[in-house]
Amino acid sequence: MEYLKIIRTEVSRKSGIDYSNLGFGKFFSDHQFVVDYDNGAWGDPRIEPYGPMAIEPANCTLHYGQTIFEGMKAYRSAKGGVNLFRPSMNAKRMNNSARAVCIPEIDEELFVDGIRELIRVDHSFIPNERGHSLYLRPFAFGTGNFLGVTASSQYRFMVITSPVASYYAEGLNPVRIKVDEEHIRAVRGGLGQAKTAANYAASLYAGMQAKKEGFAQVLFLEAVTRNFVDEIGAMNIMFVIDGELITPPLTQGSILPGVTRDSVLQLGRHWGLKVSERSIGIDEIAEAHRAGKLQEAFGTGTAAVISPVGEFVHRGDSMVINNRQIGPIAQKFYDTITGIQYGELDDPFGWVETIDIEESVSA
Ligand SMILES: Cc1ncc(COP(=O)(O)O)c(C=O)c1O
Known part of the structure; x- marks a missing residue:
C-alpha cells in the first residue's frame, strides 16, 4: 500500500485479553485502520493505536444513521500464514451498502489491502485454537456535524479487529x-x-x-x-x-x-x-x-x-x-467450509487468500 502511515501503540492491549474466555466482540486488538473522506475524495490511509474518537454532539451519524459495516474473519491456516475467506465479496457488499445510504464507495483494493496490512501489524492477536479467529469489522460513517436530513460531505472508513472464540463452545447445538x-x-x-x-x-x-x-x-x-x-x-x-x-x-x-x-x-x-x-x-x-x-x-x-x-x-x-x-447436510457444509477457511481442505473455488505473515514481519 503506497501511502500507508503506521503509528504503533506504546502500550499493548494484549494483557487485558482473556484468551480462555474470548466470547464474541468483547476484546479488541492494538490497532485500527483509518481513512477519511473530504473534498470529494478518500485521503491517505493510516494505521494507528485503537482508541476512542472525539465526536461532536452534532455528528450526523448519531442522528441520522448514515453508517455501514462488514463482518469477516481471519483464520490461522494449517499451511502457515493467515487466511481470509472471499474478502472481495465483502468489499463489493460494502459498496452496495454504501450506495444504499449515499456513502461514497471505497476502492476494493483499499478495502482488502487495508485489512491485509492491519492483520500484518496485529497478527499476534489471532487465537491459535481451531475454530477461533480474528473477527474483522470494516465500517464507514458520516463525520459531518450538522442537523438536517441530508448526506454528509465527510466520512471515515475504519477497520477494527477482535479475537473471537468459536461460536460453538459445546458443538453445533440446534x-x-x-x-x-x-x-x-x-x-x-x-x-x-x-x-x-x-x-x-x-x-x-x-x-x-x-x-x-x-x-x-x-x-x-x-x-x-x-x-x-x-x-x-x-x-x-x-x-x-x-x-x-x-x-x-x-x-x-x-x-x-x-x-x-x-x-x-x-x-x-x-x-x-x-x-x-x-x-x-x-x-x-x-x-x-x-x-x-x-x-x-x-x-x-x-x-x-x-x-x-x-x-x-x-x-x-x-x-x-x-x-x-444437526442434520448430515448442515454438518457437511460446516465441516467443508471451516476446513477450507482453516487451510485443512482443498479450496476448489479459490475462496481463500493467504497473508504471508513471516515475510511482513521481517520486512
Ligand atoms: C442480516 C444478515 N443476514 C445475513 C448475514 C450473513 O452474511 P455472511 O454470510 O456474509 O456473514 C449477516 C451477517 O453478516 C447479516 O447481518
Missing part, C-alpha cells in the same frame, strides 16, 4: 427460533439488502422479546405477505425439504446477500444437490413438516458459519426438526 409475524426487519425498497445500522436497530425489539420467551433468534417474514421467509436477524436461512436445498432469493428485496449463503449454494450445486433459490412460505414449511419432509433447517453467516435450527415456533405451533439434532 437452536429454537421464533417465527415473528408482527415485527418486520426490512422491506423491499428499503435497506434490507444493505448492511446498515437501521436494519439491526429494527431487529432489536423483536429479538429481545424472543429471548424473553426462551428463543435464540427470530425468523423474520417478508413484509407484504407475512408468509414468505426472509432471514434470521444476522443470518440467511436454508431448508432441506425432501432432499432439496431451498433458500429465499435475493430478489425478494429485503435479504442481505450473505457470503456464507453464496458459498453454501455453490458447494451444494457442486455436490449435485438440488438447490433452489425461491420464495418459500411458512405455510409450505409447516406443510412439509406435517408430511415429514422437512429434514433440516439452518442459518448461514460468518459468525457461526452454519447454525442448525432444532425448532421453529409459529403462532404457538412447534415444528421440531430432525429430533433437535
Whole structure:
C-alpha cells in the first residue's frame, strides 16, 4: 500500500485479553485502520493505536444513521500464514451498502489491502485454537456535524479487529427460533439488502422479546405477505425439504446477500444437490413438516458459519426438526467450509487468500 502511515501503540492491549474466555466482540486488538473522506475524495490511509474518537454532539451519524459495516474473519491456516475467506465479496457488499445510504464507495483494493496490512501489524492477536479467529469489522460513517436530513460531505472508513472464540463452545447445538409475524426487519425498497445500522436497530425489539420467551433468534417474514421467509436477524436461512436445498432469493428485496449463503449454494450445486433459490412460505414449511419432509433447517453467516435450527415456533405451533439434532447436510457444509477457511481442505473455488505473515514481519 503506497501511502500507508503506521503509528504503533506504546502500550499493548494484549494483557487485558482473556484468551480462555474470548466470547464474541468483547476484546479488541492494538490497532485500527483509518481513512477519511473530504473534498470529494478518500485521503491517505493510516494505521494507528485503537482508541476512542472525539465526536461532536452534532455528528450526523448519531442522528441520522448514515453508517455501514462488514463482518469477516481471519483464520490461522494449517499451511502457515493467515487466511481470509472471499474478502472481495465483502468489499463489493460494502459498496452496495454504501450506495444504499449515499456513502461514497471505497476502492476494493483499499478495502482488502487495508485489512491485509492491519492483520500484518496485529497478527499476534489471532487465537491459535481451531475454530477461533480474528473477527474483522470494516465500517464507514458520516463525520459531518450538522442537523438536517441530508448526506454528509465527510466520512471515515475504519477497520477494527477482535479475537473471537468459536461460536460453538459445546458443538453445533440446534437452536429454537421464533417465527415473528408482527415485527418486520426490512422491506423491499428499503435497506434490507444493505448492511446498515437501521436494519439491526429494527431487529432489536423483536429479538429481545424472543429471548424473553426462551428463543435464540427470530425468523423474520417478508413484509407484504407475512408468509414468505426472509432471514434470521444476522443470518440467511436454508431448508432441506425432501432432499432439496431451498433458500429465499435475493430478489425478494429485503435479504442481505450473505457470503456464507453464496458459498453454501455453490458447494451444494457442486455436490449435485438440488438447490433452489425461491420464495418459500411458512405455510409450505409447516406443510412439509406435517408430511415429514422437512429434514433440516439452518442459518448461514460468518459468525457461526452454519447454525442448525432444532425448532421453529409459529403462532404457538412447534415444528421440531430432525429430533433437535444437526442434520448430515448442515454438518457437511460446516465441516467443508471451516476446513477450507482453516487451510485443512482443498479450496476448489479459490475462496481463500493467504497473508504471508513471516515475510511482513521481517520486512
Ligand atoms: C442480516 C444478515 N443476514 C445475513 C448475514 C450473513 O452474511 P455472511 O454470510 O456474509 O456473514 C449477516 C451477517 O453478516 C447479516 O447481518
